Amino acid sequence: MNTPIPGIEDAQTLAQAIVDTIHEPLLVLDARLRVLAASRAFYDIFRVDPEHTMGCLLYDLGDGQWNIPALRLLLETIIPEKTAMDGFEVDHDFPGVGPRTMLLNARKVIYETSANTTILLAFTDVTARRAIEREKAELLERTEELLRQKQMLLQEMQHRVANSLQIIASILLIKARAVTSEETRHHLKDAHQRVLSVAEVQSQLHASGGVDQIEVGPYLTKLCDSLSASMIGETQAMLVRVEADHGLIGSDKAVSMGLIVTELVINAIKYAFPTNRADALVLVRYESTGDAWALIVQDNGIGADTPVPSAHGGLGGAIVEALVKQLDAHMTLSTSPGMTVSIRHTGEGVLGSATSPAQAMS
Incomplete structure (x- = not known):
């Protein structure tokens, strides 16, 4: 059919x-x-x-x-x-x-x-769709404008902080030159150095762009280069070297870490090498795995005769211990050979065993 x-x-x-x-x-x-x-x-x-x-x-x-x-x-x-x-x-x-x-x-x-x-x-x-797209574009534009304003305010704040720290450092140095007491002069110069350290850490963070996450290697390298330029005399054959992986750290923690490195490097430059040595080396190492990280500052100096950076060793040691605690880390010291200060945060990762001081200095 x-x-x-x-x-x-x-x-x-x-x-x-x-x-x-x-x-x-x-x-x-x-x-x-x-x-x-x-x-x-x-x-x-x-x-x-x-x-x-x-x-x-x-x-x-x-x-x-x-x-x-x-x-x-x-x-x-x-x-x-x-x-x-x-x-x-x-x-x-x-x-x-x-x-x-x-x-x-x-x-x-x-x-x-x-x-x-x-x-x-x-x-x-598509009237409603286009309206939503316009709203999103306007919201994105407003967000970008707020971010630009935030960046401008942050730069202005950093500029003012840097100026204020320089003024305080200058006042302390003037007072140190004016006092007659040698002990008071020593304390004022020590305070002057601390203020300069804070200013240096702040300037290096500013150079990193004010971002939330800081790459540790370049940050510590710039910091140590600046410390070397200001602390090591032309007649001293001393090297400050940084070895770091590609780990990132929050900018808030970077401040504490920078101050710790500053204190320990200054301590080594001042006391580890009472006489000039061609092989004088201060090594700053950073390694990380997951949330765990280790910061090691070591030198091949006089070792046990170097003033120990602990709370019993003066203001610098107290500052270091407070900052280590703030980072939820623990610190250990070794004085054979040279001085080695290891600061570790266990986190959730597992770090391999650290290189021995002798291996690191070779």
């Missing part, structure tokens, strides 16, 4: 049923841009009726609301050349509907058995 072939009227009924099932607005136009069919969504959204739509020129629909230059460009220039266009965006204030942003998808249908052509024109309302 043969299935009967649908007639023209049946095909039109089927086509209209298909068009009506589409949730987005859809028009079927003939070659002269007159409406052959329209989806139910088109009638509902644009508030027009079939009586004033079917057979009408597209540009005359709804008192000319579709007589849009961008739409004319699409239908009269682009489609005849390309036969298809997706995502053609149109902004228009539709009467009774309001401002809308529409994406138009158009297809030119060419039939094998007929010279007639048909244009399918589908609309996607």
